Amino acid sequence: MKKLALYLSLLAVIVLLFIASLRIGIIHLQTPLWDLIGKHDGIDATTVWDVRFPRVFGAALLGAALGVAGVIAQGIFRNPLAEPTLIGLTSGATLGSIAVIATGAAAFGSRTNVESAVLFAGLAALLVQLLAPNKGLGFLITGIAISAILTALAGVMISISAKPGVQSLSFWNFGSLAMLNNQTLKIIAPFIELGFISAFMVSRKLDIYSLGENSSHYMGVKPKQIRLWAIISLALLIGPAVSAVGAIAFLGLLVPHIVRLLVGPSHRRALSFSALIGAIILMLADLASRTLFQPHEIPLGLLTSLIGAPALIILLRLRSAQWVSHD
Amino acid sequence: MKRSVKLLILGTALSIVFGASAQASGINIGPEQLKLPVVKSGEVSKYQKIVALADGSAEIIAALGYKSNLVGRDIASTMPELANVPIDTNAHQVAVERVLSQHPDLIFIDANTSPTSALDVLAKSGIKILKIPSAFSLASVVLKERAIASALVVPKAEKLLEVKMSSSVFPKSKTKVAFLYLRGNASIYLVGGKGSGADSILSKIGFTDVGANLLKTPFTALSAEELIKLQPDVLLLMTKGLQSVGGVSGLVALPGIAQTPAGKNKRYVTVDDSLLLSFGPRTISMLPLLQQAIAKVAGS
Numbered sequence: 001m002k003k004l005a006l007y008l009s010l011l012a013v014i015v016l017l018f019i020a021s022l023r024i025g026i027i028h029l030q031t032p033l034w035d036l037i038g039k040h041d042g043i044d045a046t047t048v049w050d051v052r053f054p055r056v057f058g059a060a061l062l063g064a065a066l067g068v069a070g071v072i073a074q075g076i077f078r079n080p081l082a083e084p085t086l087i088g089l090t091s092g093a094t095l096g097s098i099a100v101i102a103t104g105a106a107a108f109g110s111r112t113n114v115e116s117a118v119l120f121a122g123l124a125a126l127l128v129q130l131l132a133p134n135k136g137l138g139f140l141i142t143g144i145a146i147s148a149i150l151t152a153l154a155g156v157m158i159s160i161s162a163k164p165g166v167q168s169l170s171f172w173n174f175g176s177l178a179m180l181n182n183q184t185l186k187i188i189a190p191f192i193e194l195g196f197i198s199a200f201m202v203s204r205k206l207d208i209y210s211l212g213e214n215s216s217h218y219m220g221v222k223p224k225q226i227r228l229w230a231i232i233s234l235a236l237l238i239g240p241a242v243s244a245v246g247a248i249a250f251l252g253l254l255v256p257h258i259v260r261l262l263v264g265p266s267h268r269r270a271l272s273f274s275a276l277i278g279a280i281i282l283m284l285a286d287l288a289s290r291t292l293f294q295p296h297e298i299p300l301g302l303l304t305s306l307i308g309a310p311a312l313i314i315l316l317r318l319r320s321a322q323w324v325s326h327d
Numbered sequence: 328m329k330r331s332v333k334l335l336i337l338g339t340a341l342s343i344v345f346g347a348s349a350q351a352s353g354i355n356i357g358p359e360q361l362k363l364p365v366v367k368s369g370e371v372s373k374y375q376k377i378v379a380l381a382d383g384s385a386e387i388i389a390a391l392g393y394k395s396n397l398v399g400r401d402i403a404s405t406m407p408e409l410a411n412v413p414i415d416t417n418a419h420q421v422a423v424e425r426v427l428s429q430h431p432d433l434i435f436i437d438a439n440t441s442p443t444s445a446l447d448v449l450a451k452s453g454i455k456i457l458k459i460p461s462a463f464s465l466a467s468v469v470l471k472e473r474a475i476a477s478a479l480v481v482p483k484a485e486k487l488l489e490v491k492m493s494s495s496v497f498p499k500s501k502t503k504v505a506f507l508y509l510r511g512n513a514s515i516y517l518v519g520g521k522g523s524g525a526d527s528i529l530s531k532i533g534f535t536d537v538g539a540n541l542l543k544t545p546f547t548a549l550s551a552e553e554l555i556k557l558q559p560d561v562l563l564l565m566t567k568g569l570q571s572v573g574g575v576s577g578l579v580a581l582p583g584i585a586q587t588p589a590g591k592n593k594r595y596v597t598v599d600d601s602l603l604l605s606f607g608p609r610t611i612s613m614l615p616l617l618q619q620a621i622a623k624v625a626g627s
Contacts, residue, residue: 026552043555046586051551107573109580161512164573168514178551178582295542295553 003263010276014060017283021056022048024287026294050182058180059286060279062241063251065192067278068199069237070252071259071270075206076230077139083253084238087143091150092124093117093235093242094172095157101166102157108165109184109244114191118239124150125231167246174301175246177286188240195236199271202230206267249301250308251278257315281307351575351593354620355566358599361612363408364491367392368484374433374455377479378415378426381437381459385409386607387475388435390491391484398429401440405601406609421445427452435475437461462606464527468492471606492611497533497618502625504534505559505589508546509581511572516549516581518542518557524604525563532618534561551583560588561625562595569597596620 023033031044039045066084073082073089084090096116099105106112124146132142155169205226209216213223241248259273282300285307289298363386378399379385385400389408399415415426423445426434434449434456450456459474460467469489476485506519506529519525520542529536537557538547547553562578572578575593584590602613 026550027556043558043586047552047555050586051555051583158512162571164511164571164577166512168512171514181580181582290550290552295547295550297548297550 003269006262007273007276010273010280013280014276014283017280017287018056018060021059021283021287022052024291025052026290054180054182054185055177055286055290056283058177058185058245059282061185061189061192062177062245062248063279063282064275065195065237065241065278066248066251066282067255067259067274067276068196068271069234070254070256070278071267071274072199072202072206072230072233072237073252074256075203075210075267076227076234078210079139080257081140081253082143083250084234085247085249085252086140086147088124088128088146088150089121089234089238090242090247091147091154093121093239094247095124095150095154096120096239097243098154098157098166098172102161102163104163108167109179109181109187111187114188114240114243117243118191118235120150121239121242122231122235125234129227129231170299172242172246174299175248175304176297176299176301177245177289178297180244184244188244191236191240195233195240196275198229198233198236200268202226202233203267203271206230210265210267245300247301248282249305250312251281251304254308254312254315255281257312261315261318351595352624353575353593353595353597354624356596356598356602356613356616356620357566358406358602358609360616361602361609363390363406364488364608364612365390365392365394366484366487366491368481368487370481370483372396372479372481374479376429376431376433378429378431378434379404380415380421380426380440381435381471382439382461383471383605383607384435384437384459384475385412386605386609387472387488388479390488390608391472391476391479391481393479393481393484398431399426403601403605404607421449423448433457433478435459435478463522463524463604465531465606465610466527468606468608468610472608488608492608495615497531497614499533500535500622500625502534502621503537503558503560504529504563504621505538505554505557505561505587506536506563507549507568509564509568509572509578511568511577513571516572517546518549518553519563520544520547524606528603528610528614528617529563532614532621534618534621549581549583551586554583555586558587560594561621562587562589563603563621564595564597565600565603566597567600569595594624596624 027047029044036045036048069084073084073087074080096119097113100113100116101108128143128146132139158166158169205221208219208221209226216223255274255278258277259270263269263273285300285303289300289303372393375396376398377388377396379388379397380401382401382403385397385404386406388397397412400409400412402414402416415422420442426449431454434454436456436458438461457478460470462468462471472488473485506523506525508517519538521539522545526536526539537559569578579585579590
């Protein structure tokens with residue numbers, strides 16, 4: 001009952017934040033938000049529906065995706081530090097995006113761009129899994145090394161390409177929702193929705209999988225199959241996010257830890273709560289990034305790092321934080 | 328049945344011709360449209376071998392009539408008239424050995440000339456180094472020209488060029504213009520504000536620089552809402568800047584552009600990158616062309 005109340009409260013916070021984010025910005029709306037529904041002419045209507053709406057909706061969608069991806073990554077790799085950035089997914093998606101833009105095969109924000117990001121994110125995660133030793137910190141160190149290689153390759157491509165839309169390394173590394181529009185949202189949303197469905201299906205078996213490979217095998221869960229399924233889910237969640245807004249740091253790492261503190265270690269439960277908390281954090285960060293230092297906008301990834309890193313340290317210091325780690 | 332098919336074809340054709348998307352209305356101003364104003368005073372320059380490292384100083388020396396005295400120039404002076412003068416900078420850094428090999432008797436530098444260590448080496452070699460003011464507005468072009476002419480001790484040439492550079496008076500217009508500095512492949516999307524350089528040009532030719540009216544710093548990262556607030560009628564861009572975002576289609580896809588009158592009607596003027604903010608003698612020649620281009624685009 002307590003968890004239901006918490007769930008409903010988080011939903012209410014999202015609705016309130018959504019309305020506030022549509023209302024607040026550089027332009028002070030002269031028309032009440034309610035009266036702008038269905039209108040598309042005039043400065044107020046275009047500001048709300050063409051500029052603020054894709055950003056706010058995008059923040060909610062991508063925040064939820066990153067939160068869910070964090071839970072899946074930490075569960076499937078049985079490591080509380082396994083977030084998409086550390087295990088090669090983000091840099092794989094970045095390289096996939098840049099590769100098609102820099103070679104002129106696709107434009108920034110196009111479907112091909114998203115598909116390439118999804119494919120490369122999945123391949124990067126598979127490569128990390130293939131090369132990583134089974135014991136100790138080997139997995140994370142391999143992830144960091146593969147990420148460094150992929151980021152360097154992406155940097156080389158950016159340096160030698162003058163194609164429009166290739167963007168800078170700072171865009172890809174620090175993320176920004178500024179380039180997000182309704183068209184891009186329409187392209188990435190179906191991929192992320194598929195990722196959510198896939199992640200929720202994987203999460204049913206993650207609790208058993210977290211008991212260890214031998215135990216899960218005897219309980220009818222095939223480790224190889226579930227790992228592949230999880231990597232596909234992660235690629236579907238991370239690829240579109242990175243291709244549209246670049247890398248957003250710490251969210252995938254922080255959100256699952258907050259959620260475990262609130263609702264315990266069950267992956268199924270953690271997944272829906274992570275989606276809500278991820279959405280709230282990213283919506284708040286986006287609101288802050290575009291309103292705190294007007295007319296300047298702070299890169300979103302910088303804000304999530306500034307908020308996320310101290311929050312993570314506080315969580316680490318809290319003894320009640322529940323870690324799930326099995327080697 | 329046949330009649331309805333005909334109507335359908337006619338309707339489709341009309342929708343293509345008068346479709347919702349506005350036809351692009353843009354004009355480009357390139358270096359080939361301008362000639363460097365050059366004066367001949369007959370005076371002999373005090374210095375015979377000059378290296379012009381200060382931004383745009385080579386252009387002024389050539390305009391004063393002393394192009395043949397130039398043995399090296401900076402990377403910003405890109406006009407075709409100076410094609411035969413070697414560039415003495417590597418990626419905006421002074422190439423010391425190259426300068427020394429040209430045995431100059433005078434080097435012009437400004438606040439942007441770097442690195443300091445290279446300038447120290449040149450100073451130690453005994454070559455006269457003169458620092459001249461940088462120009463970031465129309466008003467400062469004359470100051471820069473006077474500093475160079477005074478160093479060369481060519482007072483007649485200085486006066487002749489000043490007369491040639493005295494620009495016409497332009498009519499006031501209600502057209503609102505925003506200057507955008509774009510480098511799409513480096514994620515640089517900036518709106519020009521007060522002190523961008525474009526503000527002095529737009530104000531001189533009678534247009535309102537909406538960026539300068541609202542933004543107190545020379546350049547601000549482009550924010551969709553900021554741009555919508557500005558509501559420019561025409562966008563002023565650099566030629567390569569527009570190319571770097573993928574042309575007009577890439578421009579209107581940038582956040583906030585499509586929601587401005589300029590974006591909706593695809594009204595823009597591009598000026599060659601080496602020309603727009605070079606603030607030299609060619610800038611004065613560019614003014615009437617730019618005024619006509621913006622007026623034509625705004626009226627289309």
